[in-house]
Amino acid sequence: MKEKEILINWMEEGMTSIPNVLLKNYRRLQLNETEMMVLLHIYSFSQKGISFPSFEDLSGLMTISSSDCAACVKKMIQKQVITIEQGEQTGYEFYSLTPLWNKIAALFESDARGESLQQAMTEEKDLYSLFEEEFGRPLSAIECETLALWIDQDQHDPAVIKAALREAVLSMKLNFRYIDRILFEWKKQGIKTVEQAREQGRKFRKPANTEQVSRSENAVPFYNWLEQ
Template sequence: MNLDRKALKKYRAGNVTSAFGTDLMMQGFTSIPNILLKHYKAMGISDIEMLLLVQLLRIHSEEKDFFPTTETLANCMQSDISLIEDVLASLIEKDILAITKYYDEFHDMIISGYDFEPLFESVSEIWACAKVKELEKTQKMLEEQEQQSVKNNFPEPNHELAQLYKTFENEFARPLSPMEIEQIQKWVAEMNSQLIREALKRAVLLGKHNFKYIDSIIMEWQKNNLRTLEAINNYDINFQRRRNTKVYSGNASKTQSSDAKKKAMIESLYMS
């Protein structure tokens, strides 16, 4: 009894469409991976080589023929035998197809046959490369989204704001932290950058290289509605006159440097 023989069916008369559908299902299908169809060009497989591979897979699956002759393949593709031989040789040379030995359990014998393992090894390499590119693209998108999120939280500075950042970094001799940048932006939203520079200058004069002390100076000015350097200087002088109970000698006052006077005034104003 030949187990490989095809089943024949007697069709009902009068319905060609249903007969076709029945025959379509009974003869089965050849499964071709979409990854292979999508990337065979990238694998160096030509169109005719791909078509021959499809026929080899079909014959292997449907007819259980592991090693079809070139004549059989030529008939399937309506092509010359010499062309089929060249295409087969090309696939083997490219390490897409191989010839190996199979054990035929039904006939209990060793037979030769085409081996598709090299083909699917190549497909797996293409898949791996595509997956790496996909992951890299995903990572890049995530990084861009993260950068955009940072930009939304800390808007791109204008020229004046950028110069202000640079001034602080020069005085502090280090890069600013995100919290410090946010603090400067808050100050700029509330007052003129010239006053912020003045507050920084006064803090540096006293050796106070920290934002907390600068903020205390700015808060004092805001509390007293001081919005210009002239108003601040007048406030300092008047405040010093009211607070100053110490009598300086005329000679001491004359020999005291202007920076020393200013430092003493700031100390009495903001360090009391």
């Protein structure tokens, strides 16, 4: 056979594009290597328009028997990785890989939730450390509970809580009651971001007139949130 004919036959065989997410996550789907190869051959057949290859077709490309292929397919159906569907118009059966893609998508969602939870735990830990640093002492049990309530019950963003702590420091009112009042007022006014909180703080810390500035050049003006 000439090289040109070999090349043409090679190209006509086509190529199978295997998603990297499948290669990276098949173990997490509890698939072994044999099941994975059967799955890849089913996927390859589907890309060629053959939606329901026989066990003989599959085993002919592998080193296992058709009965072993059948056992692998049965296990993958039990693991809800593939299903056998029936076409509404044609009535012919076909392998559906939709459960496989749904499972991989669920893994991504789970990973994303895990990363978010880890980030939230890190932010919460940093928040406690920051409060203890500013207060110059370990937080009491009641203060820790209050801080947890701000996060879990009141749904305040840790960054906004840090901004409220900063306001308390600048106003020289470093206590939890004052910070709680700041957060209450911000929530009532719809303040949800650090930028909004800082703008609100700058507005209320701004001296009423230039005479006040000249009278207290070295003082830090503050807004008494407890008087709201």
